[in-house]
Amino acid sequence: MKSIFSFFVFLILFSCSKSSEMEPQTYLNKQEIEDFKYSVSRYVGKLAKKATHETKFEKRFDSEYQNQAQNMELIFYYINPKTEEHFFALSKIAPSLKLKKTATVGKLKKDSQGAIIQYEEIFRTWKMEEPELLEKTKLLFAKSIKGEDLTKYYTQNSQPEFYIEFPDEFTYFDTKKRKWVTQNELSIE
Numbered sequence: 001m002k003s004i005f006s007f008f009v010f011l012i013l014f015s016c017s018k019s020s021e022m023e024p025q026t027y028l029n030k031q032e033i034e035d036f037k038y039s040v041s042r043y044v045g046k047l048a049k050k051a052t053h054e055t056k057f058e059k060r061f062d063s064e065y066q067n068q069a070q071n072m073e074l075i076f077y078y079i080n081p082k083t084e085e086h087f088f089a090l091s092k093i094a095p096s097l098k099l100k101k102t103a104t105v106g107k108l109k110k111d112s113q114g115a116i117i118q119y120e121e122i123f124r125t126w127k128m129e130e131p132e133l134l135e136k137t138k139l140l141f142a143k144s145i146k147g148e149d150l151t152k153y154y155t156q157n158s159q160p161e162f163y164i165e166f167p168d169e170f171t172y173f174d175t176k177k178r179k180w181v182t183q184n185e186l187s188i189e
Contacts, residue, residue, distance in 0.1 A: 022141060024077040037069040043119060043178055044090055044104045053179060076141045085109055089141045094127035102127045103137040105144055121173045126162040136163050
């Protein structure tokens, strides 16, 4: 009986530690979370009014991207100790009659000064109500940090469930341009 109890205690502690390794607060304090959101807002967010992908880093757009960052939530975060890649999952409100959100999951590397030197968005989800979004994003985030294949969660493979909107058979993330593009080279905002 005692060994069964010990086994259940171990399972609870193990599941909590696995979950906490994806919690932003494990790696970042409150200010660092805000700084991180702002550092990726020009990629994850919409283009600022009158900005282009070539001009979006100009100072005149700072306040617009700060506002966008404040409206994002860093829901999952993980730093791979071997590769030093920072994995993130950010959610933001999506246009809808009901309150729905989308999540963007990506990874990046920083130089010794903290500047982003590599950036890639692994996927963007369909818009969902928050409980469903958190559940599905947690599943996909855990698979992403392990490097697992996500193609069975792409729309064309996951029916009738909806998980990943991008990438799909027409859209991919261009790591050189650091934006979503279609086969026609039209960017996705």
